[in-house]
Amino acid sequence: MTDRRTPDDTTRKATFREIVEPEIEVMLRVAFSITSSPADGEDLVQESLLRAYKALDRFDGRHPRAWLLTILRHTNANMHRRRRPGTVGDWEVIRSAKPAFGRSELPSAEDSVIDLELHPALDAAVRALDPRFRSALILVDVHDLSYAEAAAVMGVPVGTVMSRLSRARDRVRKALRATPLTRGDL
Amino acid sequence: MLGTLRQMLTCHWSARRIQRYLDADPAARLTPGETSRLEEHLATCERCAEVAAENRALHRALSAWTGMRSVDPRSVDRVRSFLSTIDDEDPR
Numbered sequence: 001m002t003d004r005r006t007p008d009d010t011t012r013k014a015t016f017r018e019i020v021e022p023e024i025e026v027m028l029r030v031a032f033s034i035t036s037s038p039a040d041g042e043d044l045v046q047e048s049l050l051r052a053y054k055a056l057d058r059f060d061g062r063h064p065r066a067w068l069l070t071i072l073r074h075t076n077a078n079m080h081r082r083r084r085p086g087t088v089g090d091w092e093v094i095r096s097a098k099p100a101f102g103r104s105e106l107p108s109a110e111d112s113v114i115d116l117e118l119h120p121a122l123d124a125a126v127r128a129l130d131p132r133f134r135s136a137l138i139l140v141d142v143h144d145l146s147y148a149e150a151a152a153v154m155g156v157p158v159g160t161v162m163s164r165l166s167r168a169r170d171r172v173r174k175a176l177r178a179t180p181l182t183r184g185d186l
Numbered sequence: 187m188l189g190t191l192r193q194m195l196t197c198h199w200s201a202r203r204i205q206r207y208l209d210a211d212p213a214a215r216l217t218p219g220e221t222s223r224l225e226e227h228l229a230t231c232e233r234c235a236e237v238a239a240e241n242r243a244l245h246r247a248l249s250a251w252t253g254m255r256s257v258d259p260r261s262v263d264r265v266r267s268f269l270s271t272i273d274d275e276d277p278r
Contacts, residue, residue, distance in 0.1 A: 017269055024265045028257045042261055046268050053272050122247055140209070141248035147213040158213050166205050173240045 016056055019064045020049060027068055029143055030153055034076055048075040066152040069145075073153050125175035133168035136161050141169075193231070200227045200234045208241055 027048065031041035052059075052071045059067055126134060132154075139150040140161070150165075151158045206214045207224050216224065228235045 013272075016272070020269060021266070024262050025257050028261050028265065032257070038258065038261060042264060045265055049265070049268065049272065119247065137248070141245050142251050144249070147209075147211045162205070162214060169205065169241055169244060173237075173244055176240075176244070 012056060016053055019056075019059075020052070020068065023065050023068050026065060026143065026145070027072060030069060030139070030145075031072060031076075033138060033143070034072075044072065044076055044079065047079060048072045051075055063148065065145075066149045069149055070152040070155075073155055121176055122172070125172040128175070129168055129171060133164045133171070136164035137168040137172070140165055196227050197231060197234055200224055200231070201237070204234070204238050204241065208238065208245070 024045070027045045028041060031044040031048075032038055035041045035044055048068065048071045051074075052068055055071065126137065129137065135154055136150060139145045139153055140147070145153070147158045147161050147165075150161045154161060156164075203216055203220060203224050206216050207221065228238055
């Protein structure tokens with residue numbers, strides 16, 4: 001069996017691998033928080049990587065993590081759009097989806113359901129946030145994404161991330177005023 | 187009176203920059219002048235210093251949230267294997 005790959009193909013594949021490998025873990029972490037399921041999160045990452053590979057020629061080489069996370073967000077939206085109610089799995093997802101501020105569609109990056117394993121007071125304060133604010137907080141403070149990377153995941157400008165983050169932190173901070181968290185010994 | 191007003195304005199100015207100061211994000215860095223002015227204010231204003239301390243504590247607590255941060259190494263391995271599949275099949 002002969003290898004039909006050209007030197008260009010080989011270079012392209014090596015470049016792709018070089019870009020993706022350092023970002024696998026962060027992609028998985030973000031995907032898990034969007035889907036709330038390791039299996040779905042892996043599927044989302046794999047589908048995103050296929051799309052990224054096809055789009056590699058249009059990538060300018062700058063900010064690979066933000067580029068991959070943007071593809072992850074679009075892929076997640078497209079995967080949900082593709083689903084059609086009718087299968088048992090879909091109805092289970094719909095029934096178990098927690099409505100957020102009156103919304104009842106399938107979870108998006110912004111209103112992902114999160115399994116909290118935090119100090120109960122912090123857990124309650126984070127859960128009480130508007131999903132848009134919660135996403136900013138989780139992406140930056142839990143996943144350590146930069147403002148630009150969080151903006152890529154949320155599909156909003158960096159300024160919006162900053163303002164949502166600020167409001168999220170203010171609300172959580174004020175909710176925790178009487179807890180050990182504010183004394184820094186949580 | 188003038189001193190109180192100046193203090194209030196400085197607190198307001200500082201409140202708008204504490205997040206950027208603590209995060210030091212490349213997209214929104216403070217200038218060296220802003221950093222010095224803010225640090226001077228935090229050294230003398232108890233209320234703003236408390237806000238900064240609470241934000242630091244909150245970030246520490248959320249960073250330590252291992253349930254969200256840890257990824258099963260087997261998941262990473264599976265995605266790595268998947269990358270090899272892309273190499274083999276070339277989905278273009």
